[in-house]
Amino acid sequence: MRKHPILSSYIPGLNVVADMTTGFFSLTLGADMDDDGIYHMRPDCLQQYAHYTTGYDDVFRAAVNKASGGEITVDAHQSQIFWVDLDGDKSKDEGEEFIIWSLKGDYMNLGAGAETGIYQVKDGEIYEYGNYIMENGEYSYLYAEVNREYSVEMTLELYHDSNGDGIFSDDEQLYKHEPDELQWWITGFDPLVQNVKAEDLQAVTTIDFSSFGENKDIMLDSFREFNAGEVEWDIPEKDSGSYIVTLTW
Numbered sequence: 444m445r446k447h448p449i450l451s452s453y454i455p456g457l458n459v460v461a462d463m464t465t466g467f468f469s470l471t472l473g474a475d476m477d478d479d480g481i482y483h484m485r486p487d488c489l490q491q492y493a494h495y496t497t498g499y500d501d502v503f504r505a506a507v508n509k510a511s512g513g514e515i516t517v518d519a520h521q522s523q524i525f526w527v528d529l530d531g532d533k534s535k536d537e538g539e540e541f542i543i544w545s546l547k548g549d550y551m552n553l554g555a556g557a558e559t560g561i562y563q564v565k566d567g568e569i570y571e572y573g574n575y576i577m578e579n580g581e582y583s584y585l586y587a588e589v590n591r592e593y594s595v596e597m598t599l600e601l602y603h604d605s606n607g608d609g610i611f612s613d614d615e616q617l618y619k620h621e622p623d624e625l626q627w628w629i630t631g632f633d634p635l636v637q638n639v640k641a642e643d644l645q646a647v648t649t650i651d652f653s654s655f656g657e658n659k660d661i662m663l664d665s666f667r668e669f670n671a672g673e674v675e676w677d678i679p680e681k682d683s684g685s686y687i688v689t690l691t692w
Contacts, residue, residue, distance in 0.1 A: 517548030556632030
């Protein structure tokens with residue numbers, strides 16, 4: 444098992460603590476460290492069993508900002524909800540609702556990081572749990588959950604604008620994560636890059652909608668419809684033969 448690099452590299456004599464920290468992240472978060480020292484959450488981590496709400500974002504961001512004296516930020520990007528009638532026999536209120544959720548910023552001991560997940564709002568829950576859509580198409584509150592049946596091929600890159608020139612160049616790439624396993628949630632955290640602001644990070648996520656198999660066309664058509672005009676998304680044209688969408692923010 445690799446050690447938590449910021450502890451083993453910069454604090455002499457704390458290799459045991461570094462080992463314990465890495466083991467703790469693995470057991471509690473399902474986070475494994477790759478050969479480059481980047482943490483990634485496993486698809487089978489405990490978070491798959493937890494429902495997800497915007498309340499988690501609010502609490503997490505408030506805690507990080509308070510711990511850093513308000514200087515470090517974590518930003519959240521929600522795609523517009525997209526509705527899919529997978530069975531071909533449902534009204535809009537009865538269909539399947541999905542949202543793609545991304546975050547980037549400073550994750551304290553985990554370091555500079557980013558994540559993107561695909562979540563599902565199941566039948567009936569949109570009213571039962573108080574979900575509310577604002578005029579801009581985003582949720583002011585959202586209750587969703589993980590359905591690993593909809594795991595797909597995803598990649599994630601993270602760049603750090605270390606010199607503050609507003610340009611994210613290739614030599615500022617912290618990592619490019621290209622897992623072989625299908626993902627419902629893709630993550631990457633660099634513990635050697637600490638105390639960053641979200642505005643100085645650029646996250647690039649690709650999602651291969653062809654991974655949805657027989658549902659690939661209806662899923663991508665719906666996503667294209669509900670996210671038309673969203674400048675952060677690069678969505679292939681219909682009948683282009685491509686199913687890979689890219690989020691850059």
